Amino acid sequence: MASAPLFVIVGGVAGGMSAATRARRLDESAQITVFEKGPYPGYANCGVPYALDGSVIPSEDSLILQTPESFKARFNVDVHVNTEVVAIDRENKTVSVKPTDAADESAITKVPYDKLLLSQGAEPFRPPMPGLDSSHVFTFQTIPDLKHVKAFIKEHGCRTAAVIGGGFIGLEAAENLQLMGLDVAVLEYTPHVFPPVDADLAEVLHAEMRRNKVNLVLNARVARIAAAATTGEEGGKPAHIALEDGTEVAADVVLAVMGIRARTGLAKAAGLALGRSGALAVNEHMQTTADPDVYAVGDMVETWHRVAGADMPLALAGPANRQGRLVADHVFAAGSRDPEALRRQAYRGNVGAAVCKVWGLTVASAGFGVEGLRRLGVDPEWVTVHPPHHAGYYPGARPVTLRVAFEKGTGRLLGAEAVGGEQGVDKRVDVLATAMQAGLSVLDLEHLELAYAPPYGAAKDPVNMAGFVAGNVMRGDVRIVHAEDLRGEAKDGQWRLEDVQVVDVRSLDEFKRGHVKGAVHIPVNVLRERIGELDRAKKTVVYCQVGYRGYLAYRILVQRGFEDVANLDGGYKSIAEGGWKALQEV
Template sequence: MPSKVPMRLVIVGGVAGGMSAATRARRLDETASITVFERGSYVSYANCGIPYALGGVIKDDAALVLQTPQAVNDRFNIDVQINKEVLSINRENHTVDVRAKGSESIQQVPYDKLILSQGAEPFRPPIGGIDLPNVFTLQTIPDLQKVKAYLAEHGGTRVAIIGGGFIGLEVADALHNLGLEISIVEYMPHVFPPLDADLAGPLHAEIRRHNVNLLLNARIEKIEAPGIDTPGRVVLVDGVPILADLVIVVVGIRARTSLAEKANLKIGKTGVTVNPFMQTSDPDIYAVGDMIESEHRITGRALQLALAGPANRQGRLAADNIFGRKISYRGNVGTSACKVFNLTVASVGFSVTSLLQMGFDPLWVTVHPPDHAGYYPGSHPMTLKVAFEKETGRLLGAQAVGTAGIDKRIDVLATAMQAGMTMFDLEHLELAYAPPYGSAKDPVNMAGFVGSNLLRGDVNIIHAEDLKIGQDAAQIVDVRSPGEVSRGYIPYAVNIPLNKLRENVSTLDKGRRVVVYCQVGYRGYLAYRILKQKGFDVVNLDGGYKSVLEGGFKALQTSREKL
């Protein structure tokens, strides 16, 4: 029998998705010719670690480089060519035009199957001075090296970070270790845009507690370079100057689609269009990672998701399908986590704000359980907010902020969302319990209990943003102890401690709605059950006074000392 003709597989891009595809392809076919073209100087490196290398948490930049071209060739027999840019694709002839860095000559390379894994590029907003020599983006190892070289040559103690998303917060955290003066300039009303505003409140407090100058709703007019006797500045439209020897711009990314566009591949709103098998509109060309749009499990819509985990899985799936394994991508749920000084913030799915903007009509609950058993030393409260469908209880999103155990809970919820679970299912999850690690009622279970109570009609709640206060509004009953109330309370609230509620029911007007609240919600729920069964129109404040205090609802806060 004639020998099998080896497949010629060409991969454009040698980081997460590209190298995952290349090594998976080799494991599936020992005879295939596999070539990877990477326009940069590094392949298979951990760009998520770059902020920590900048701040010295990761001591050696070389630790970010997981493989070298030679190491990949030695182990996998893959031809990895760095500093080589693919300029165009000839779909009819099945070739790509490649040019080496610093060369004018063009090399034509044939392919049977082509995988595009070009990632995304940093967005540079149209601001005066955005191209000054002291202004940098931070996405690649060369970016990291440029920033370090600038600091080594020019010195400086003041850094302005434009953008308060993932990378901006990580950079602020990392650079704080170097003793630099840091400002974060964020265009939106709060940092970490995947969150709702009330969950961002603890992050703002943590950032400012570390002496970082945090500016929200900030509009930048221009950036000015440092002079011989004058400091660099970021100037806001209101005229406020922020002193900055160094400016790092991390305001988002844009999918690299120019090569695909030139090849007349189908492009969506935010990236290259692919099917569940990672194929583009050309069946012989696949695309993966940050440059594509892929289905979100919650909405079914195609969205760009710039995360390394999905990129690696997509690269693997592209190789599977090229070599005959018809495995479809199950879509994203958008799971992420970020360290913000001593806090961790994480989310999955969509925030309530995003869900409302997309036309959903969700329910949501907020709980504040400890990360592990409260009687075991070192426990810390967390805030966990879960959104779900009103009709079915299907999970739509979750957000959490706290000192410990945050990633664990969001990972559980991400798994539940991938499995199509509901709030009712969360009640029944059996999760690891030992006092140093969790509680008999895990925070995920607690969210399930509260959400299921709401769905079953065992409680009716009101959220802080919907609470109206005043003499003509609902009766507000604070069921905490007098000591707790002395540290702050909601205006117009009457204090009736839970244990004395039954004997004081007659003091409440049955003709007016009653809002009950405690510190985190549980005692409020007990008060709700008492009053509901006595015929009152009553609601419990979701998340209790802690959600008011940490969520930034200043109009709902009164300090006893001010009276």
């Protein structure tokens, strides 16, 4: 590399600007140039949904973190906005650049580079759908998107909104559209919102959305998006979305947030290799596999997933920021006298830790849920606990449903999912994501030392509790079954509800409010005295509200000669809140 290396970055925001500012800190002499196709080089795109109403984030200006002028003043980085890189000449190490509003090729200039970083992110997925190009339909990813949506709603006096897609952005946007006073519908193609978590945990989110008067449509199949018709056309129908089943959903404004796809057109044209998912292939140093002088980061690349054991795309800002910083370290370590410096600048992979606010709830995940693991061909074990987010006796305690999936036999952590109030969920999933990165097992969770005071946690933290339960399973101190087993959905089918003896060990009041179909009611405190009422020859499932009293009952029965006993994972709460209506008598 030249004494004043030419470092060119295509794309700003998270990955690109992290690389640019880190590069300057490492090398004051480097010529650092950023080309950003949009008008903003550094902004908080994850905050876009929260700036819709203005009551959470006052305006889109609050999302603008830096300008070309501020980058130049503080970091001496040349940032060109509204400027598109249209071609890469890898042989001559130049990029072709033009203003986005240029009408012809005469405006193209060639800019040389020594090292090139692609940080172009991803583009909205737009499947073939009649009406998707209508003037009242918007994607929702950038500050310009935000401005267009707000202006349209104000100009047209919109009263109804439909969000197509129930992922992160869709859920966040739906809540903030509602804060604007609109009646909101969410249309999700799959059986549940927030696909990273399992269906029964997502049921808690569904209930919260419906409590907040959201028209939630699952398994939604959109036939077409219709704009408002004038009088005489279709009877002057208002704007709506027509579903294949004949349902019509009112929608003066539509946000189409059905996922994203890696933005790889420039890279493909330059002959850079793509991975199996269609995202750009990179090595552990974020170098493209076809050219070590071209790096790539963020939503447009595949990186190593530590749980899946494979390269996968991951559209999250945290990994993109870390990758950008790592690229700068690797580029400028090339001139270091330390021969080990290059080797140290390697991306360690990710576990996909993510969190989302859903009205008064928080949902978070890391690794994979049970459903996701099965799609990968993994047959996991898992445990579900429902402890309070801080000490139960301290005012304001709210339950957290925490599920931890792990590998049978080894206990290797494979996934964590949690749903609860606005506090405590992110903390637990962050701990478990760290444990996954560190290669810990569920048996290690019992030994984690976590900060405790009554307003913040309990002496037995929910993470510890999940470890205790999983440790009991691993050591054979308890056998568990899941709601799907009672439905006969397990591979062996040996715990089907109609084939087992079910014992509810809760109080009478709890039993009367709802119980598993066909359950015998024997409270745990009198189980020893009434044990003769049970058939020792039958398979027996015990359960309580959340699992602990069921575990006590299990230990009593197995030590009194019952051989085929299992405790219901997560207790009756998991059945009642998880949508397992066929298993309930209310």
